[in-house]
Amino acid sequence: MHFPHLSPAGMPSGTSSEADPAPVTKDAFSAGQQLGTPGSDTPPRLVHPLVELKFNRTVFEELERRVERNGPWDDWQMYRLALEAEEANRVSDFHELQCTRLLPAFTPLPHQIETARKVMHEMRGRAILADEVGLGKTIEAGLVLKEYWVRGLVRKVLILVPASLVLQWVRELANKFDLPAVPQKKEYSWGSDIVVASMDTAKRDPHRQILLDNEFDMLIVDEAHKLKNKRTSNYKFINELRKKYCLLLTATPVQNDLSELYNLITLLKPGQLGAEGDFAANHVVDRRVPKNEAKLQESLGQVMIRNRRSDGGVEFTRRFVTNVPLHLSEEEMALYQGVTDYVRQHVKAESGDIASMLSMVTLQREVCSSRDAVFLTLVNLFKKTQEESPLRARIWELVELIRNIKSNTKGEKTIELLQAMGDEKAIIFTEYRQTQNYLLRFFNEHGIQAVPYRGGMNRGKKDWMMDLFRRRAQVMIATEAGGEGINLQFCRNIINFDLPWNPMRVEQRIGRVHRLGQKEDVNIYNLCTVGTIEEHIVHLLHEKINMFEMVIGELDEIVQRLDQEESWEHRLAKMVLEAADGEELRKRLDGLGDTLLEQRGKSKRGTKT
Amino acid sequence: MNVKQIQKFVLSYIEATGCQILEKSPNHITVKLSPDADRALTNRPFYWSFVDRCGVAPETMTYTWIFEKAPVPEAGIPSTPLTSLVTGGVRVAREEIYFGSRRLTQLFDAVRQAGRNVTMFEEPPRGHRDPLGSQPYTAWLGVNFKVGYECDMKREELYGWGISLATGVIDDKFYEGLKDKRLTPRLPANIHLLRNGLSLRKGLSQLENALERKIKTSDFGWAVEAENRRQEERNRINQYYGPLLERSTEDDEQKAVLQTRQKQREEEIDWQYRPRVAVSIVNCGIFHLPGID
Numbered sequence: 087m088h089f090p091h092l093s094p095a096g097m098p099s100g101t102s103s104e105a106d107p108a109p110v111t112k113d114a115f116s117a118g119q120q121l122g123t124p125g126s127d128t129p130p131r132l133v134h135p136l137v138e139l140k141f142n143r144t145v146f147e148e149l150e151r152r153v154e155r156n157g158p159w160d161d162w163q164m165y166r167l168a169l170e171a172e173e174a175n176r177v178s179d180f181h182e183l184q185c186t187r188l189l190p191a192f193t194p195l196p197h198q199i200e201t202a203r204k205v206m207h208e209m210r211g212r213a214i215l216a217d218e219v220g221l222g223k224t225i226e227a228g229l230v231l232k233e234y235w236v237r238g239l240v241r242k243v244l245i246l247v248p249a250s251l252v253l254q255w256v257r258e259l260a261n262k263f264d265l266p267a268v269p270q271k272k273e274y275s276w277g278s279d280i281v282v283a284s285m286d287t288a289k290r291d292p293h294r295q296i297l298l299d300n301e302f303d304m305l306i307v308d309e310a311h312k313l314k315n316k317r318t319s320n321y322k323f324i325n326e327l328r329k330k331y332c333l334l335l336t337a338t339p340v341q342n343d344l345s346e347l348y349n350l351i352t353l354l355k356p357g358q359l360g361a362e363g364d365f366a367a368n369h370v371v372d373r374r375v376p377k378n379e380a381k382l383q384e385s386l387g388q389v390m391i392r393n394r395r396s397d398g399g400v401e402f403t404r405r406f407v408t409n410v411p412l413h414l415s416e417e418e419m420a421l422y423q424g425v426t427d428y429v430r431q432h433v434k435a436e437s438g439d440i441a442s443m444l445s446m447v448t449l450q451r452e453v454c455s456s457r458d459a460v461f462l463t464l465v466n467l468f469k470k471t472q473e474e475s476p477l478r479a480r481i482w483e484l485v486e487l488i489r490n491i492k493s494n495t496k497g498e499k500t501i502e503l504l505q506a507m508g509d510e511k512a513i514i515f516t517e518y519r520q521t522q523n524y525l526l527r528f529f530n531e532h533g534i535q536a537v538p539y540r541g542g543m544n545r546g547k548k549d550w551m552m553d554l555f556r557r558r559a560q561v562m563i564a565t566e567a568g569g570e571g572i573n574l575q576f577c578r579n580i581i582n583f584d585l586p587w588n589p590m591r592v593e594q595r596i597g598r599v600h601r602l603g604q605k606e607d608v609n610i611y612n613l614c615t616v617g618t619i620e621e622h623i624v625h626l627l628h629e630k631i632n633m634f635e636m637v638i639g640e641l642d643e644i645v646q647r648l649d650q651e652e653s654w655e656h657r658l659a660k661m662v663l664e665a666a667d668g669e670e671l672r673k674r675l676d677g678l679g680d681t682l683l684e685q686r687g688k689s690k691r692g693t694k695t
Numbered sequence: 696m697n698v699k700q701i702q703k704f705v706l707s708y709i710e711a712t713g714c715q716i717l718e719k720s721p722n723h724i725t726v727k728l729s730p731d732a733d734r735a736l737t738n739r740p741f742y743w744s745f746v747d748r749c750g751v752a753p754e755t756m757t758y759t760w761i762f763e764k765a766p767v768p769e770a771g772i773p774s775t776p777l778t779s780l781v782t783g784g785v786r787v788a789r790e791e792i793y794f795g796s797r798r799l800t801q802l803f804d805a806v807r808q809a810g811r812n813v814t815m816f817e818e819p820p821r822g823h824r825d826p827l828g829s830q831p832y833t834a835w836l837g838v839n840f841k842v843g844y845e846c847d848m849k850r851e852e853l854y855g856w857g858i859s860l861a862t863g864v865i866d867d868k869f870y871e872g873l874k875d876k877r878l879t880p881r882l883p884a885n886i887h888l889l890r891n892g893l894s895l896r897k898g899l900s901q902l903e904n905a906l907e908r909k910i911k912t913s914d915f916g917w918a919v920e921a922e923n924r925r926q927e928e929r930n931r932i933n934q935y936y937g938p939l940l941e942r943s944t945e946d947d948e949q950k951a952v953l954q955t956r957q958k959q960r961e962e963e964i965d966w967q968y969r970p971r972v973a974v975s976i977v978n979c980g981i982f983h984l985p986g987i988d
Contacts, residue, residue: 134915136922137970141903145976149812163711164810165978169839171803172977174696180848210847237849330967357935
């Protein structure tokens, strides 16, 4: 597969990479030898021991042809305008950012400009952009790209992003940066200068081979934490691609293990953190605890930029958090009690197995969301249980309890909330697909226009849903998977129909709405059923660690530190199951909250030094 | 380029291509494109091949180009009544033109395409002209060079030089000098052209050599810095791949993979950092000027 315009800008032809001093060409002053050289590029001459000079004669050769044929000649005014255009576009200076004066559509924030400058002048175009969520990594990448583009150092660009973000990237580059990016749709799309594609498409043949056969002046990978594992096909693919400048974007450069960071950096600059063995020896105590932190920070600083909200300079609107306490109806409470009893007994029966423990706790959480959510899980559990097992009867009793439930307390409360908002838009988050479906039906019955959004939708459908929400629907109902990468600044109300247990995921939800570009204060409503585990979780997140008002950067760090020993969710699940009663559970959760606050204190001190 | 300069540039283009101005204010212009401009700007190759083949009269596009957003007109004042009158209800595309906008970028490309090679004559001074005498004219090769100093960063310079094809004299302010002259594409009366001593090729070579000498005297600090960066980067990857290669002495396949990878990284580094100078020609032409030098 060949494309006519694939030769990247500035690639020295016939890369004489091995021989260090450039080949000495004939004496440049015996110019007669140049006569009759075919082609447009003269052979390189040496103007400095390090520097080759090449003349491109294309335009002159055309003059010769026209002289031979006696014309046709161009217009004198065009001739002058051509030079004027060239003068206007001339890059007069190595350093000054040119692109900022070319962006009338928006004004980048100071930290974004500073980041772009640093990426170009200090990191030389290979960097990890690791800003916290919502600070505009896309903008920073766009600035760098635009600057190289304006300078003519970059022509052929590949941007790899999750499928759901392809069109958003294209739009952003077009609207904000006036860059002619195209979404990859067919094989021929690869021939365009700036192509945005999903990683999953790109790494599959035939696309993969086309891309590997090419060279890219610039490669941008969004959500780059997906490249943390060296053995994955994603990683190998990116490693094999030929690229000049390269930007990796991720809000969470380290999720589990320091070696993830090492791998990410090796993609950009192999050896930046030393050879593989050295890194482990010099920087790692435990797989999550760094050694020689100062030195590690310094090496990292040469390839990675991380802006934090707490650094200031970025103004966010305020968040108002309201907990909406609800009392379950008698029937619902009966089901909750039934499930809770079942879970307790069951856990005693087969203690120790984490996976089944989690699924038990999930049952309890589902009851708090909707009967639809718990129904499916129960039915599946029933099918899995062996026929002679006495548990079967117990499960069936629970299913019977569901039958008695005629209404959903939370659903009704949500409608009240929506009506109170007037015609303002709201996004409702739930963890469960069944709840999502139920709400869609329920709202439909009540004449409220709602659209679904979930991870499993394909790119086009997601975009369509976003569009419907923006233009028509009052409500969007999203499941967790839909959280990543959607921007909904035009909406300022969030209803957490149920809460994830991991505060990071709660923050991700809020981040969809409360981000740069949000002009209004943001309202967050947490629906919380009294007398259930939900109440405890809301208490922990909201009252104890006050996460809704915390600066997000802190949260990343704190949860990561705590996660070092055991994942947050497991911890919570254990507590819920082991606690004898509500009293004890609350105590233990408070204990966890205290540890977290302690970590917060530590990390604060840590960032100051 | 500021707003004024952009406006002047666009107006010059409109004039040079023979477009028709329908409406004009300090902030905007409404223009019906000429066929030439339409071909260059509207990206309608199918439409134009249809016009060319069937010989129908072309219907060109009309644009309103806004240079600076005017303050919102006060209520009661109709915004653009004139345009719809003049264009007879034809759809007018409205676009903002600013430095960096796609339309202006396209205009830049269009003039680069349309203004590459010329042959011009200076008009002889008016007045005391001897009707029987004939003035000698010398042919000059005028070349506008663009010099790009590149490593992982880039800087550019422009040089409008000319060389007399009669004598080989080089004028490094040639293009500037042309600006004050009255030039015409037609051969004026009562002049005669001197014989060229140099071929065009030879002329160009000499210009290139002179430019090369000039470049050689420039400051190469940037190149030394870039080279240092390049070496640094190379050392870094050698540090990385060295131990890996040592360890894999037994596994030939593994070794080959690593070597390929290392070579690829080295090539990328060279591609990114190797300092180089690239000279291209923006445009060039033959200029017949009075005099014998």
